[in-house]
Amino acid sequence: MPEMPEVETVRRGLIEQVLNKRITHVEIRYQNLITGDVDEFIETVTGAVISNIGRRAKFLLIELDNGYTIISHLRMEGKYRVSADQNAIDKHSHAIFTLDDGQMLIYNDVRKFGRMQLWPTDKLSENKSLKKLGPEPLAADFTFENIKPRIMRHRKDIKTVLLDQSVMGGLGNIYVDEVLWQAKIHPETKADHLTDEEIKDIIKCSNSEIDMAIKSGGSTIRTYLDANGHKGNMQDRLKVYGKEGEPCPRCGTEIVKIKVGGRGTHFCPKCQVAK
Ligand SMILES: [Zn+2]
Incomplete structure (x- = not known):
């Protein structure tokens, strides 16, 4: 699934390629999109x-000059591609926006889980999906004062709580594992048992992790490509996600994989001690 850094990479790619272009024709090939x-x-x-x-978190907001915004969620496999070549369109191309420079903005989605919704730009904060999102890493409101109460009101495992988009927006399975490893917190620690220091570490590590991920263009887990067709190189930088059986980069102990709240979870049993 594209995570927030991947969506940010797509956003930057699209800014370069389609900003200020007029959409002259729209074809929707999959109505449920x-x-x-x-x-x-x-x-x-x-x-x-x-x-x-x-x-906003994992939602792309394609703003139009007529007062409307397309809220686009890529979900599992959604991708944008910009091309003037008709061959770039295939059976997985569900939306084709023809632009006035002869190029097409093509939305591809093998799994068909992605969605687009048109919404008045001045009422975005009232949109049901956007309204419930918590503060996200690197944003001005991503502060200890804002995040602490959102975490502490839960008694669930911290891994599960950090995946809850109403607590923190934008962190998915990959980056939650990475953040908890960086912060040296066991994924099954109960959220309301965390100390202030641990919550500050989670905030600090979420910021640094997302910042680094954006700078390296996102991960390449699955078939992710950015809007330019470039592969990200974040996967090489992951420390624990997908590294089951490999040595922890900090202490050499074997990384283990367990299920937490039904999600595959990677951690170092020595660095991340259960409380
Ligand atoms: Zn370790």
Whole structure:
């Protein structure tokens, strides 16, 4: 699944390629891609200029000059590609936005889980999906004062709590494992048992982890490509995720994999001691 850094990489790629381009034609080949009325979506988007590409957690916000924004969630396998070549369109291309420079913005999705929704730009904060998101790493409101109460009201395992997008926006399975390893916290530690120092470490490590991931263009777990077709190199930098049986980069102990809240979880049993 593309995580937040991957979505940020896609955002930056799209800014370079489609900003200020007018959408002259829209084709939706998979009707369920659109949340809401498909004809209304096509009618509203056609003729509009892409005036900005924003992001909130894992949601891409394709802002149009007519007061509407396309809220795009890539879910498992969604990808954007920009091309003038008709051969770039295949059976997994579910939305094709033709641009006034002759290029096409093509949305591909093998698993068909991704969704797009049109929403008034000045009412984005009222959108159900966006409204429930907690503060996200690197944002101004991602502070100890804001995050501590969101974590402490849960009695579940910290791994599960950090995956809850209403606690912190944007961290998925890969980066939660990495953050907990960096912070030396066992993934099954109960959230309400964390000390202030540990919560500060989680915040600090989330910021550094996401910052590094964005700088290296996201991970390449599965078939992820950014909007330019470049592969990210974050996978080489992961310390514990997918490293079961390999030595911990800090102490050499074998990384183990367990299930926490139904999710595959990687950690070092020596560095991350259960309380
Ligand atoms: Zn270790």
